[in-house]
Amino acid sequence: MTSPAGPAADAFWASTLRRWNTVCWMLFAAMAVGITALSEGGARYAALALLGSVALAFAVLHRFPANPVVRPHGYLAVLVLALGGLAYLRTSYAALFMVTLPHYWMFGRTPRISLGFLGLATAGTLLGSWVRQGWSGEFFGETVVGTLIVVAVGVLIGLWARAVVEQSTERARLIDELRRTQAELSQAHQRQGAADERERMAREIHDTLAQGFASIVVLAEAAQAGLAADPARSARRLRSIESTARENLAEARELVASGGQGPRPESGSVAGTLRRVLDRFADDTGLTVHAELADLDCDQQTRIALLRCTQESLANVRRHARASTVGVVLARRPYGVELEVTDDGAGFVVEASTGFGLDGMRKRLAELGGRLTVTSSVGDGTRILAVVPVEGAV
Template identity: 55%
Template sequence: MSQWQQPGDRRTRGRVLRWNLAGWILFGLLPQAVAVLDASPARRYWLLGLLVLIALCHTVVVNRPDNPLLRHGTYLHLLALVLGSTAYLMDGGAAFYVVSLPQFWLFTRAPRDAITLSGAAAALTVFGGTLHQGWSPQFLTGNVISTVVACVAGAGLGLWVHHFVVRSNERQEQLTAALALTQKELAAAYQQQGAAQERERLAREIHDTLAQGFASIVVLAEAARAAAVNDPVRCAEQLTSIEQTARENLAEARVLVGSAPESGVAAGSLAITLRRTLDRFAQDTGLTVTAELPDVDLDQRTRVALLRCTQESLANVRKHSGASTVGVVLTELAGGVELEITDDGCGFVVEDSRGYGLDGMRRRLAELDGELSVISSLGDGTRVLASLPTHSQDRA
């Protein structure tokens, strides 16, 4: 197949060849077959035999592009001989040559081969007609000039089409290379973005779980050491809390490295998990904790988000507020749920807060289309309100 056709898909090339075959039969073979019907029997049989032979060869070439007839231009050499023979038998074959001319460009690999073979076919067409008719002025005017003009025009048009197709192929290759490069860069960007998001997720999970647990262990260890002499019972309670917190941290660490299923909130009621967390907090800190925790049916991601917000808020109360009382209220709304955590501590200026905890809570809630509202001022305590829409799907 010619070089300028290779980039096209097989179906397009097949359609082009089949249309060319149909046109060649309709305007090339049939007129020749009809014209020879009035000739002598010998001439008629020879010409019909040649037409049938070249038609069969052409059909095989079109349907089987890997056929040996295409190798080394075998089919085109045969076509050139048939054109010369037809010109001899029909006293001229310019019209048949013109209709057959596209094949020299369709079935060659390079323009040079197409020009050479089409020129040879033109020479054989002229020679065949001349051999039978001689160099009469009428023949020169009709057959020779038509054949030569068709050969020259075909070469020019073929070169132009070849140049156009080559440029199109080069452009297509450039676009393909650019697309491959863009896809590679996009894949790298997605990979980097995914890695950054995963780092952010791990940092948030570590802050909300392991870091808070280790901070609790430090505080409990300091309190246990202080109570070791004067209050052995209290010291034992704090050591038990340290052990329990360490076990919980170990379980969370296994979740983070993927060696255990997601934990933190058991399947079922969020209220039970929050009560357990608040009881531990009250036991470890000695603060008064009030809670209104109705049994709200929530999906797993919402339960995890609300638990993490509670843990972060309680950690802030322990580390920064100096509060004596903490209140937690869980409220089910139409299409949503709210978790309110308040304390009577020293408060702070929200705009001046630069901690990771509040930003982490906001991002965690935003991933679930929720919001975090923090209201506080110096000396007036703090109110944290987490709002989330409820999702009926994926309940766990």
């Protein structure tokens, strides 16, 4: 019988083999002593030769690498011949037969092969005894009945043991599969966690540092273009560039210090925070900004989401919209907090948008159970509507 699959079953199998190996070698030694002491003449040497062939085949089975099919079946064939010869010589064959009964189940690849070798061993034993004793009462009364009883018990025990081992094999296989699945699941979670962390970091960098750098580029271009025509306005834009660069530096330091969590908005109400952002935007761009900002109380994550959505929407207006007026409305609704940003710019085809900003806003709001709605068409401006559910909302 082949070794069951799985580490647990392999350990059980190896332990069982070690115990039976010890018993067999002790039996071989005891039989050698008994044969030497009790047998005489040629029968002694013949019996020792048969016992030696079994011991040699058993040693080859365990000590030397060879074909995993030929070795066990070769050993069983030698055992069958030796049992028949010892039965003929009437020398300790019964003890060898009883102790080696498990070998037919341990080394037979299938139950059919195990039963086949066991049947051959039974027939060989009975044949050897019959040739020696003939049709005597001793042959029928002791040899036949005793051998058949031993074989029947061995068959029942072997079938039961094989069923137990097969169940253990199946359990070991299931345990191994469970361990492999758990390891694969853990690796998948680690990969997904790393991917989520990279995406979150990219979103934080885009919403803070990248927007700041984009503002610096736009302000620098405007300041350079207006140096001759409006030096005072260009000077204000240069001061704004300096202020934006300092803010970007502070945000970069906070991003590093917070382990990638991103800078947090300054303390105060969310309306006050958005108001400062809008004032800065109006001063930098010269656009008209209409704001209706309700003074709301909300948690830190909601404040961050509303701030980032406002900043991203204004950045898109600055870079792409070519608008003259921007409207921002922050209000409390029965279903949560609503932020609406509109412009009268060029608009765009929403389905054709491939930018990172809108997707980042959607994912940021989705993490809070919110949603983002973008309405726009070419020439008709754009409307960004962010909704975040809050505690107590209907």
